[in-house]
Amino acid sequence: MHGLRQAHPQAAVVEPAVRLDLHGVPDGDGTRKEPGTVRTFVRLFAAVANLVLLDAVTKELAAAKLKNAAAVPVIPGFFNLAYVENRGCAWGLFQDQVWPLAVVGVLALGVLVWKRREIFGIAATGWRRVCGAVCEGLLYAGIVGNLIDRVCRGYVIDFLDFHWGRAHFPCFNVADICISLAAAGLIALSFTAKSPEKKG
Template identity: 45%
Template sequence: MSSKLAIFVGNDRGGYVGFPLWLGLSVAVLDQLTKLLVVSYGEVGWSITVLPGLFNLVHVRNYGAAWGIFSEHTWLLGVVSLVAYVLLVVFFRNLCDGQRFLRIVYGCVSGGIVGNMLDRFFRGSVVDFLDFHWGPHHFPAFNVADISITCGVILLFLHTLFGFGKHKEPISAEEAGEL
């Protein structure tokens, strides 16, 4: 790995937090921009068929967590999101445990948390707009933040169970970003 990339991604001893910071920020910004487009297009309830029988763009609001659970506690979910984000930031070094791969997980999850948390605090609900279905069977609508959190959790699962992203052999000083 080049030293410039190693400085950005970080080395295995803690390193620089630039990569997860920029990944998380990029996810949160993309999430908020797509939601702004959805909200500016029209009121809650509109739907555009993109792939008949498979995919629609919609404008729905989720006042709860996944699949609408705890919908009567939107403010509490916002606080829980904030606490989860603060804990991720505080324990970031220990969570990554010297693994560059986990910085990707951290960036995905933290960016998704921030994207949905901003909705809860400033809109009172989370804007969802991606609606996949198979005939009459609809998966709950979701957004960019949800995709990012899900990808982060899947990567963490693969990392934990199967060692995906772990170094099989010790890395050289050059790969670690030392000069």
């Protein structure tokens, strides 16, 4: 008789606590990030940076060409290019409150980043997600553009002057356009949001 052979237990297969997923990158807690998250942030940063650059360049041109000069009519009786140093905010409110307005801008950015999922519909799909992403980039760029002016210059340069006869709309700039478009887009999104179904 052959001696009893002791069976060697098979080596236990140890599976990693966090499995790699080809469609996403695992977080530290094992949850999976949505695919393309890094790419989305890169695109957002690039869009914001380009808009901020456009705002800065147009303000520099306005300061170089329009300061201490008469307004330049583009569409006579309707649209001029004119140099204005705005030491307040929209509509000339809160004049000479540069640093309080700068702090408000920083706080606004913080809240927008913190609540971006709710404000810009990050979890939405289709055209709503695209519209939310566009609004997000525009709003960040507008706030940052004017914030840079307030911190570096002590005022915001405005140069777009629309008027009807002697009635002038407050001068504004590229950053203001970004903020206005973002606000309009978010309002439109709020009207098209689906209300939760009521359970009977």
